[in-house]
Amino acid sequence: MDKRIALTVNDEQVNAPEHCTVAAVLLASPGVATRVSVTGEPRGPLCGMGVCFECRVTIDGEAHQRSCQISTSDGIVVATRGNDSYPREHEQYLSEEIVNKAYDVLVIGAGPAGIATAVTAAQAGQRVAVLSDDPHIGGQIWRHDHAKPLGRFAADWRDRLSRSSAEWIASASVFASPKPGVLLAETPTGPMRIRADQIVLACGARERFVPFPGWTLPGVFGAGGLQALVKAGMPIAGQRVIVAGTGPLLLAVADYLRSRGANVRLIAEQTSRGKLARFAGGLLLREPAKIAEAAGFAWRLRGIPFRPNCWPTSADGEGHLQSVTLTDGSRRWTEPCDALACGFGLVANTELPCLLGCAIEHGFVRVDADQRTSVPNVFAIGELAGIGGLDKALLEGEIAGHVVAGRHDLAAALQRRRAKARGFVDRLADTFALRDDLRQLPDAKTIVCRCEDVTFEQLRTQPDIRTAKLHTRIGMGPCQGRICGSAAEFLFGWDAGSVRSPIFPVAMKSLAGGE
Amino acid sequence: MSAATCDVAVLGAGIVGAACARALAMAGLRVAIVERATIGGGATAAGMGHVVVMDDSDAQFALTRRSQQLWNELAPQLPDAVEYVQTGTLWIAVDDEELTAARAKYAYYTSRGIVAEMLDADGVARIEPNLRPGLAGGLRVPGESVIYPPCAALWLVNQALERNATLHRAEAKRFDRTTIELSDGSALIAGAIVHATGIGATRFMPSLPIRPRIGHLVITDRYPGFARHQIVELGYIKSAHGADKESVAFNLQPRKTGQMLLGSSRQYDVTDGTVQPHMVTRMVARAFEYMPALAALSVIRTWTGFRAATPDSLPLIGPMPGWPGHFVATGHEGLGITTSLGTAELIVAHVTGQRSSLDLNAYLPTRFAEVAHG
Ligand SMILES: Cc1cc2nc3c(=O)[nH]c(=O)nc-3n(C[C@H](O)[C@H](O)[C@H](O)COP(=O)(O)OP(=O)(O)OC[C@H]3O[C@@H](n4cnc5c(N)ncnc54)[C@H](O)[C@@H]3O)c2cc1C
Numbered sequence: 002m003d004k005r006i007a008l009t010v011n012d013e014q015v016n017a018p019e020h021c022t023v024a025a026v027l028l029a030s031p032g033v034a035t036r037v038s039v040t041g042e043p044r045g046p047l048c049g050m051g052v053c054f055e056c057r058v059t060i061d062g063e064a065h066q067r068s069c070q071i072s073t074s075d076g077i078v079v080a081t082r083g084n085d086s087y088p089r090e091h092e093q094y095l096s097e098e099i100v101n102k103a104y105d106v107l108v109i110g111a112g113p114a115g116i117a118t119a120v121t122a123a124q125a126g127q128r129v130a131v132l133s134d135d136p137h138i139g140g141q142i143w144r145h146d147h148a149k150p151l152g153r154f155a156a157d158w159r160d161r162l163s164r165s166s167a168e169w170i171a172s173a174s175v176f177a178s179p180k181p182g183v184l185l186a187e188t189p190t191g192p193m194r195i196r197a198d199q200i201v202l203a204c205g206a207r208e209r210f211v212p213f214p215g216w217t218l219p220g221v222f223g224a225g226g227l228q229a230l231v232k233a234g235m236p237i238a239g240q241r242v243i244v245a246g247t248g249p250l251l252l253a254v255a256d257y258l259r260s261r262g263a264n265v266r267l268i269a270e271q272t273s274r275g276k277l278a279r280f281a282g283g284l285l286l287r288e289p290a291k292i293a294e295a296a297g298f299a300w301r302l303r304g305i306p307f308r309p310n311c312w313p314t315s316a317d318g319e320g321h322l323q324s325v326t327l328t329d330g331s332r333r334w335t336e337p338c339d340a341l342a343c344g345f346g347l348v349a350n351t352e353l354p355c356l357l358g359c360a361i362e363h364g365f366v367r368v369d370a371d372q373r374t375s376v377p378n379v380f381a382i383g384e385l386a387g388i389g390g391l392d393k394a395l396l397e398g399e400i401a402g403h404v405v406a407g408r409h410d411l412a413a414a415l416q417r418r419r420a421k422a423r424g425f426v427d428r429l430a431d432t433f434a435l436r437d438d439l440r441q442l443p444d445a446k447t448i449v450c451r452c453e454d455v456t457f458e459q460l461r462t463q464p465d466i467r468t469a470k471l472h473t474r475i476g477m478g479p480c481q482g483r484i485c486g487s488a489a490e491f492l493f494g495w496d497a498g499s500v501r502s503p504i505f506p507v508a509m510k511s512l513a514g515g516e
Numbered sequence: 517m518s519a520a521t522c523d524v525a526v527l528g529a530g531i532v533g534a535a536c537a538r539a540l541a542m543a544g545l546r547v548a549i550v551e552r553a554t555i556g557g558g559a560t561a562a563g564m565g566h567v568v569v570m571d572d573s574d575a576q577f578a579l580t581r582r583s584q585q586l587w588n589e590l591a592p593q594l595p596d597a598v599e600y601v602q603t604g605t606l607w608i609a610v611d612d613e614e615l616t617a618a619r620a621k622y623a624y625y626t627s628r629g630i631v632a633e634m635l636d637a638d639g640v641a642r643i644e645p646n647l648r649p650g651l652a653g654g655l656r657v658p659g660e661s662v663i664y665p666p667c668a669a670l671w672l673v674n675q676a677l678e679r680n681a682t683l684h685r686a687e688a689k690r691f692d693r694t695t696i697e698l699s700d701g702s703a704l705i706a707g708a709i710v711h712a713t714g715i716g717a718t719r720f721m722p723s724l725p726i727r728p729r730i731g732h733l734v735i736t737d738r739y740p741g742f743a744r745h746q747i748v749e750l751g752y753i754k755s756a757h758g759a760d761k762e763s764v765a766f767n768l769q770p771r772k773t774g775q776m777l778l779g780s781s782r783q784y785d786v787t788d789g790t791v792q793p794h795m796v797t798r799m800v801a802r803a804f805e806y807m808p809a810l811a812a813l814s815v816i817r818t819w820t821g822f823r824a825a826t827p828d829s830l831p832l833i834g835p836m837p838g839w840p841g842h843f844v845a846t847g848h849e850g851l852g853i854t855t856s857l858g859t860a861e862l863i864v865a866h867v868t869g870q871r872s873s874l875d876l877n878a879y880l881p882t883r884f885a886e887v888a889h890g
Pocket residue numbers: 465466467470471476477478481499500501557560561562563564565663664665666735775777816817818819820
């Protein structure tokens with residue numbers, strides 16, 4: 002753990018702990034800008050999980066690299082703010098061979114749901130691979146922490162996975178499916194073509210962001226986003242943090258940040274006290290275990306003000322965040338701070354299921370009791386099939402693992418517990434539904450599409466997402482609407498735009514192996 | 517049924533309909549524009565937006581040349597969103613045969629007043645350093661440009677609306693001589709009707725000899741300066757107009773955003789607009805033969821679009837036999853962004869009897885027997 006890495010950042014030598022991401026190293030200077038937006042604003046990392054593309058930097062002469070997805074290594078050269086260079090020694094790319102792989106079962110996503118499927122199916126004798134675009138297994142909730150070992154329960158699952166015959170493929174982004182049962186992935190060592198008889202999608206969820214004035218300042222992060230960045234090595238000790246938005250994630254994030262020495266000033270939860278009370282009552286009746294968890298948080302969070310009915314109205318600062326203005330509906334006040342961690346719920350990462358043609362309903366993949374999607378031999382589990390947290394994800398993962406191995410009896414035995422877990426999904430959605438006031442937050446100049454700097458003013462008169470896209474460029478950036486799409490859905494009621502391969506930006510050479 | 521009246525109704529607000537609507541409104545006519553979906557959302561939303569002069573035939577040259585001049589005249593008025601940049605075109609020759617073709621093109625262009633310049637291998641390498649070494653040379657045509665077609669269509673429509681045109685967001689469902697029934701239940705009574713409905717025109721006029729010809733495009737993240745010209749291989753002429761069912765050619769466009777937009781593919785008999793991985797593979801492989809450094813650029817999206825192809829690669833512009841009062845403006849294949857403005861000039865001449873500097877007879881749909889006698 003003590004080994005240190007030497008890298009160059011903007012022509013200066015920097016030392017960093019091993020196993021950090023490049024973004025985390027850059028964020029050791031608070032409020033750092035990784036890139037300059039298309040209208041010249043400084044930007045910093047937002048999502049921490051590879052979807053927002055705000056953390057793009059140039060690494061070893063190659064522009065547009067997501068610094069939050071790349072681990073530091075000795076001797077790398079990082080440049081921020083300029084994003085137009087490309088390597089000139091291209092012969093190596095052209096000679097890269099595509100790697101072919103074949104499995105009975107391919108699991109995409111290595112969070113709890115994916116791990117549970119991989120372990121279950123491998124134990125039943127299937128040839129299984131599990132891949133993720135992260136360098137480590139764990140997904141969001143069990144995300145690798147550079148400074149702290151995994152908790153007992155998570156470590157147990159991880160060990161079961163490593164003892165099983167399932168193959169783990171790290172840092173692989175699936176970007177296309179040239180035909181049913183075949184997927185193309187980009188990996189640090191080149192493109193990979195994977196055939197699988199059955200595909201289990203466990204792609205998880207990302208945070209929803211609600212635009213408000215100043216939300217594009219460096220220093221404004223997702224809630225899960227800041228947690229992910231700190232786990233990846235971003236120093237937070239002593240910094241003043243406000244946690245805002247909605248949902249149980251806020252408590253988990255505040256608890257974690259505090260354990261890493263952050264000075265968490267406030268948790269601002271937009272939902273009402275009444276809804277929270279009803280939710281807590283429901284937990285008491287139906288999920289006593291979750292009450293224990295909540296009580297644990299409450300105990301550890303003692304001393305941090307928790308305010309329901311409270312949300313941010315603007316973020317301010319010169320070039321980076323210096324304060325946040327909040328409201329409780331009647332009063333407005335300003336809190337100085339170094340970081341704002343704000344998340345307004347979760348949206349499922351439905352891009353890959355869409356690409357494969359899976360039916361989507363209300364933002365989630367439609368599945369049957371066996372976790373089958375509408376496409377033969379394609380399954381969806383975890384957040385993709387409804388935001389419901391750890392228990393549901395593990396159960397669905399095990400169910401899918403049994404079904405792909407033909408063990409329907411074992412799958413059936415778990416279905417009653419899963420039904421209960423799904424009840425929790427509905428109560429979560431209802432309790433933490435976003436209040437209408439949040440639609441009033443953007444002013445005319447507030448940017449909605451961060452990749453292309455499209456403002457609220459440009460969008461509010463547009464009739465639908467396709468017209469808006471073609472006439473303003475919303476959704477045309479490298480994140481392909483992953484950030485602005487869910488914001489626009491909330492603000493204007495627009496459906497998500499269309500999905501095309503590559504579902505993630507890939508080097509053009511990776512498209513050369515398309516067949 | 518309520519019915520609005522106008523002098524001329526333009527069906528379709530792609531780049532061609534938009535240009536016609538603007539020109540007709542500027543000629544003093546009361547124009548009604550009918551568009552069922554997004555302005556510039558059809559083929560216009562897929563096209564590369566290269567404003568280019570072509571010389572496959574004298575008629576094609578005349579229309580593209582006039583249109584290109586009109587675009588350059590409009591340039592100072594175009595808003596930023598139209599992303600007009602005068603990139604010029606660089607035609608690339610890989611061998612002596614193609615160099616000969618480049619020289620012929622040079623002679624044809626310069627004798628007709630177009631500024632052009634022959635380049636040897638070093639000259640090509642100097643102006644586009646990311647091209648691979650060892651090319652034979654090329655032809656540079658500096659006056660040509662690149663635009664963003666959907667916003668160009670929107671601007672043209674807005675220009676028409678400023679001259680009292682009206683916009684009807686509905687589908688044209690049925691016609692008689694002067695009345696158009698719209699999907700929203702209303703009707704339009706028009707003195708003349710212009711069908712600028714792209715490949716949709718054959719729905720009502722099945723005798724029009726139009727075949728959809730799908731094309732693929734690939735766009736990268738922003739790399740300002742990676743390429744400066746629209747770069748096109750000279751083999752493009754052969755593949756574009758050859759009868760091959762399926763072909764690709766290297767065609768790279770630097771966008772004002774700094775993005776690189778890569779074409780092009782051409783296929784007949786495909787009706788589903790899904791991106792075909794094997795065509796993308798062929799296209800990028802072709803591109804690497806010219807510009808290997810493209811391999812490392814980050815691609816953010818691929819898409820397809822349908823060109824309305826005619827047997828002789830010329831558009832169909834003029835009165836429609838058997839349809840008194842109706843005119844067509846379609847069949848622009850891979851050049852409709854460019855030729856929209858010239859088409860509009862022709863349509864004004866047909867509808868009003870005004871003179872045009874272009875030959876009205878060269879693009880008439882009646883040049884095809886099936887239309888003339890259909
Ligand atoms: C010059 C140029 C530059 C471009 N640059 C970029 C870029 O930088 N980034 C980028 O992402 N894209 C870019 N685009 C691509 C553009 O946004 C679309 O991808 C392009 O229009 C191709 O359309 P599509 O098939 O992807 O359209 P989609 O929007 O996917 O639509 C496909 C079809 O579905 C139908 N459809 C879609 N949504 C609806 C709806 N809500 N209601 C009814 N029908 C619907 C439409 O009829 C449409 O034909 C660019 C396009 C051009 C012309």
